[in-house]
Amino acid sequence: MSRGPESAIGVTELTRSLKRVIEDGFPAVWVRGEISNLRKQPSGHCYFSLKDSGSQISAVLFRGNALRVECEPGDGRQVLAFGELSVYEPRGTYQIIIREMIEDGIGRLQREFERLKEKMRREGLFDDSRKKALPALPLKVGVVTSASGAAIRDMISVFRRMDWPGSLRIFPSSVQGSAAIPSLVRQIERAGQMKDLDLLVVARGGGSLEDLWCFNDEKVARALGDCPIPTISAIGHETDVVLTDFIADLRKETPTGAAEWISSVVARVVRDLEATGVDLVRAGRELLRSRLADLEQIRTRTVARPFLRQIESNSQRLDEWRDRILRTVEQGFAQKWNEKDQLKNRLKLRSPDRMLALRKTDFATIRKRLQLVVDRRAKEKKEKVEHLIPALRAGGLDHTLRRGFAVVRDEKGEPHKKAADWKVGDTLSIQFQDGRVEARAEKIDPKAK
Structure with missing residues (x-):
């Protein structure tokens, strides 16, 4: 070209x-x-x-x-x-x-999530056979979450609203960022060592996929799967899905949903106990009424006079036995009813409101003690200052003048201690104990003594 x-x-x-x-x-x-x-x-x-x-x-x-x-x-x-x-x-x-x-x-992140989910699914970590049975009466609940986050505040609000009588233990952890992974693992393992917990909830409010990524970490998921306590995963909102949702024994869409489930289970058990007590009392009364009716029919049918006294005697004994049975049944039902009331009272003693009131009382006592310490220290300082006032006054200007000294000031009222500070013709104001004298410098000899 x-x-x-x-x-x-x-x-x-x-x-x-x-x-x-x-x-x-x-x-x-x-x-x-x-x-x-x-x-x-x-x-x-x-x-x-x-x-x-x-x-x-x-x-x-x-x-x-x-x-x-x-x-x-x-x-x-x-x-x-x-x-x-x-x-x-x-x-x-x-x-x-x-x-x-x-x-x-x-x-x-989505591809990494799918990869980890498939890996753990093949290991059988999501199988129903690995799921632990949830407690029938969850009254001691641990929560792994941020101690200052909205998730724990929402859960406490639900527990109070539904009058849940259980006790709550918080295992504080970071819930966002790479630093949250070891913190979550450590707190899950710590909660798993608590023998008195009925249930463990891992909770966090909503956020982006990046915000919730620590709950997709393999170490966190495996720690939750190995926890000996039944677990609930309550992460994010309804549309958020993380690995802990699959490995936990129960998944709830939000922390609020987890708190509502726990409260409703306890409320249902209390209602069932009350209904059972009422049914037992009703069945016992019906049984006694039926047996008394049978005895009355037997006595009516017996017409032979020789046996009348024996029947009457037996009837009296039957009346006594009826009274004993009735008292025994009523005492038994009263005992069960008292046990139910005692259980309900014990549950109320563990309520978050009562625990909060106790903490407030402790805080008021500490505050009162601190105020007493502050008042005592202030009084000591005041007494020390008052003690120093006479000494300060003894060393003041009036005391110096009474000892025969004088203060020499210039026209501006500034005191001078050296002859070199003055010039011939300067006006001097000399203050004595009993008054002041105005003078003029006629001669200045700094070396004269």
């Missing part, structure tokens, strides 16, 4: 040649980068740049593709974009026409 001026081609022809080379050489690619300079047009098309630390490329997301992509474009968002390279002829710039786009972090 000739390289002289006669072989020159137009800009359009050159641009079209480059376009064919680029579009044929790169039919479709996945590109990772950060969105910047986003411009959304009224037509629905989106124009922006994809950049990394070393370079950037223009990108266009046409309206039809924008309606289908999973990720909404936004400045600063890290994305994985799939599309074809092309050249925009009017400006002679190359660009990528995006067909699909997902967030970089979420896509990677």
